[in-house]
Amino acid sequence: MASAIEFDSISKQYRLGQVGRGTLSADLSRWWATTVLRKEDPYLKIGETNDRSIRGNSDYVWALRDITFDVQQGDVVGIIGKNGAGKSTLLKILSKVTTPTTGEIRTRGRIGTLLEVGTGFHPEMTGRENIYMNGAILGMTKHEIRSKLDEIIDFSGCERYIDTPVKRYSSGMTVRLGFAVAAHLEPEILVVDEVLAVGDAEFQKKAIGKMQDVARGQGRTVLFVSHNMAAVKSLCTRGIVLQNGCLAFDGLTDEAIEVYTHKCCSVDAGRIVDGIYRKMKYLDLHRISFNGTEATESTINGNQKTVELKIEGTTSVPVDVAVKVIFKTLSGTPIMSYAEGRCTGVLEHIEGDFTYVRNIVLPQYIAQGDYSIDICMHKPSVLDYFYAKDCAIVHVQHSDDIQGLPLKLKNEGAFSLVSTQEK
Amino acid sequence: MQNEWNEIISPRRGLLDVNFREIWRYRDLMTLFVKRDIITQYKQTILGPLWYIVQPSITVLMYMVVFGGIAGIPTDGVAQPLFYLAGVCLWQYFADCLNSTSNTFVKNAGMFGKVYFPRLITPISCVVSNLVRLGIQFGLFLIVYAVYYFIGTGCGTVNAYALLLPVLVVVLAGLALGFGIIISSLTTKYRDLQILFTFIVQLWMYATPIVYPLSQVRGKSLMGMDLATIMSLNPVTPIIEAFKHGFLGAGEFVGWGWLCYSLGFMIVLLALGIVIFNRVQRSFMDTV
Numbered sequence: 001m002a003s004a005i006e007f008d009s010i011s012k013q014y015r016l017g018q019v020g021r022g023t024l025s026a027d028l029s030r031w032w033a034t035t036v037l038r039k040e041d042p043y044l045k046i047g048e049t050n051d052r053s054i055r056g057n058s059d060y061v062w063a064l065r066d067i068t069f070d071v072q073q074g075d076v077v078g079i080i081g082k083n084g085a086g087k088s089t090l091l092k093i094l095s096k097v098t099t100p101t102t103g104e105i106r107t108r109g110r111i112g113t114l115l116e117v118g119t120g121f122h123p124e125m126t127g128r129e130n131i132y133m134n135g136a137i138l139g140m141t142k143h144e145i146r147s148k149l150d151e152i153i154d155f156s157g158c159e160r161y162i163d164t165p166v167k168r169y170s171s172g173m174t175v176r177l178g179f180a181v182a183a184h185l186e187p188e189i190l191v192v193d194e195v196l197a198v199g200d201a202e203f204q205k206k207a208i209g210k211m212q213d214v215a216r217g218q219g220r221t222v223l224f225v226s227h228n229m230a231a232v233k234s235l236c237t238r239g240i241v242l243q244n245g246c247l248a249f250d251g252l253t254d255e256a257i258e259v260y261t262h263k264c265c266s267v268d269a270g271r272i273v274d275g276i277y278r279k280m281k282y283l284d285l286h287r288i289s290f291n292g293t294e295a296t297e298s299t300i301n302g303n304q305k306t307v308e309l310k311i312e313g314t315t316s317v318p319v320d321v322a323v324k325v326i327f328k329t330l331s332g333t334p335i336m337s338y339a340e341g342r343c344t345g346v347l348e349h350i351e352g353d354f355t356y357v358r359n360i361v362l363p364q365y366i367a368q369g370d371y372s373i374d375i376c377m378h379k380p381s382v383l384d385y386f387y388a389k390d391c392a393i394v395h396v397q398h399s400d401d402i403q404g405l406p407l408k409l410k411n412e413g414a415f416s417l418v419s420t421q422e423k
Numbered sequence: 424m425q426n427e428w429n430e431i432i433s434p435r436r437g438l439l440d441v442n443f444r445e446i447w448r449y450r451d452l453m454t455l456f457v458k459r460d461i462i463t464q465y466k467q468t469i470l471g472p473l474w475y476i477v478q479p480s481i482t483v484l485m486y487m488v489v490f491g492g493i494a495g496i497p498t499d500g501v502a503q504p505l506f507y508l509a510g511v512c513l514w515q516y517f518a519d520c521l522n523s524t525s526n527t528f529v530k531n532a533g534m535f536g537k538v539y540f541p542r543l544i545t546p547i548s549c550v551v552s553n554l555v556r557l558g559i560q561f562g563l564f565l566i567v568y569a570v571y572y573f574i575g576t577g578c579g580t581v582n583a584y585a586l587l588l589p590v591l592v593v594v595l596a597g598l599a600l601g602f603g604i605i606i607s608s609l610t611t612k613y614r615d616l617q618i619l620f621t622f623i624v625q626l627w628m629y630a631t632p633i634v635y636p637l638s639q640v641r642g643k644s645l646m647g648m649d650l651a652t653i654m655s656l657n658p659v660t661p662i663i664e665a666f667k668h669g670f671l672g673a674g675e676f677v678g679w680g681w682l683c684y685s686l687g688f689m690i691v692l693l694a695l696g697i698v699i700f701n702r703v704q705r706s707f708m709d710t711v
Contacts, residue, residue, distance in 0.1 A: 094432070096705075125463060136451050136452035
């Protein structure tokens with residue numbers, strides 16, 4: 001098949017800080033170097049990788065650096081990465097909202113972009129008028145919109161309000177209408193950014209269904225950015241992971257999600273205790289070990305029946321606590337939780353230096369795979385003393401002798417079920 | 424296979440690479456923008472489009488008191504309301520177009536940042552939607568004219584030059600668009616110009632024969648030159664004067680030379696504007 005889009009070493013540089021301050025001198029020196037001296041732009045040489053959380057020395061960063069890949073016609077590509085990894089910048093360049101600093105994108109076919117739903121909605125105009133407006137902004141002709149008007153209104157589910165100004169709409173209705181228009185765009189290449197996260201559950205389902213039709217049934221090329229791994233998984237045939245503006249992985253969707261979740265969730269070589277999300281001031285935690293280690297990654301073997309949790313610390317205020325441990329899949333779905341205090345109502349009193357130890361019994365048939373762990377010390381339903389979100393990852397590994405046939409596939413579920421029938 | 428690409432997105436493009444075909448393809452969007460501007464401007468008002476008439480009427484009354492009454496500036500033998508209204512209609516059109524196009528980028532940044540369409544559509548639609556307003560105000564002018572015609576005095580004499588009206592409006596629109604898009608392109612990064620500009624537009628009116636006839640300044644000299652000649656260098660002056668002469672017979676016709684000067688000025692300005700605008704639109708999102 002022919003390629004629909006070719007990204008050829010696309011880079012994008014941004015200047016940090018405020019625009020308009022000190023840029024006049026930079027503009028002048030740039031002009032002097034490129035136009036008068038005919039040299040390379042001096043500001044293109046500097047610039048650091050785009051890591052949001054680290055303080056850098058340069059005022060310039062590379063939001064994207066040397067991105068090169070091809071997209072074949074009919075591919076549904078999921079682009080995933082942390083916030084600020086460059087996903088949206090890439091889509092913005094592709095949709096011509098901004099230009100690359102270097103490199104070239106070659107495309108074949110009309111591109112329709114959905115960077116935001118309801119772009120150009122005017123609050124004073126009615127739903128119907130806004131459908132025309134929004135459709136035209138997205139590149140449809142009046143004729144195309146007219147022929148799909150009924151379908152769009154029907155899809156949005158806002159029929160009753162269609163002749164009411166949009167400012168009277170609830171925010172959910174506005175996005176529904178916006179998505180309905182966008183979903184009826186019919187370009188050869190569709191670029192979608194995070195728009196599925198709109199509306200209520202019913203509408204989200206409808207939206208994903210519509211995207212599936214677009215992707216599968218109609219054989220169009222789709223580039224899809226999302227943090228919703230379930231949506232990426234169900235829609236995409238190929239995954240691309242961006243990290244700090246660079247292409248970190250390009251391959252099958254499942255593998256891409258794996259790469260992303262590992263990069264994103266693991267606190268690299270850190271300790272569990274460093275991954276605490278929020279904490280009471282009077283509580284001082286020295287050590288948290290899970291599964292016998294303070295490190296954020298550990299392995300549970302097939303013959304292991306329990307997993308030990310040990311929390312050591314000091315509290316200046318005496319409190320009654322219980323501990324909750326949640327096992328989640330890497331895409332964030334909670335699978336099982338240990339919540340003794342909530343179930344039994346028994347709390348442990350701690351004051352001064354304390355050591356809290358529990359041996360948590362694992363289910364017999366937990367499936368092989370990776371799980372992300374949340375640890376929380378709380379007074380159930382009252383308050384959290386500390387909450388460590390995604391603070392550790394455990395790899396569950398089975399040896400063949402314990403269960404007969406362990407689940408080899410990671411996406412068959414968390415538990416393997418057995419029937420009551422005796423063999 | 425290699426040459427079949429529909430589109431190549433690259434950092435730089437030629438100066439004159441303006442995609443007019445694409446603008447044409449988005450003409451529906453332009454009509455919708457125009458419709459939006461008109462529909463939404465006076466939504467939830469009682470008078471609605473009547474405001475288009477109230478504004479110039481009050482302005483004209485004001486001018487009659489200040490310039491006609493207090494300052495006693497003559498109006499070339501034409502009734503004051505007609506004389507001022509003629510100037511106010513055209514000037515207001517020019518000023519409105521200028522103000523609305525000169526902040527194209529800043530005002531639409533939210534929309535421009537999310538979706539691509541030829542950016543030039545927005546300023547063009549501003550100029551077109553203001554045309555509706557001009558039309559209504561011109562209607563008012565004709566009504567006032569009819570009133571004076573029946574009274575029998577002060578309405579001057581319509582002559583063949585009135586047929587120039589469409590040309591005059593087009594040149595005026597072109598000038599406003601040209602200036603507007605240049606200003607909007609220059610203000611994406613440094614906003615200073617915009618602040619300066621709103622104030623210049625106010626002053627510009629006094630450099631244009633709106634509240635006084637050009638004949639009043641003829642013969643007065645500034646730096647050894649006829650002041651009327653200097654004022655005609657302002658490309659709006661010949662248009663206003665030609666309009667007043669055509670419909671009211673006021674003053675003398677400025678001459679074809681000056682009209683051609685305005686036309687030429689507009690063409691050069693517009694071409695320059697489109698080139699600059701086209702260059703800025705590609706990456707303004709990073710600086711706006």
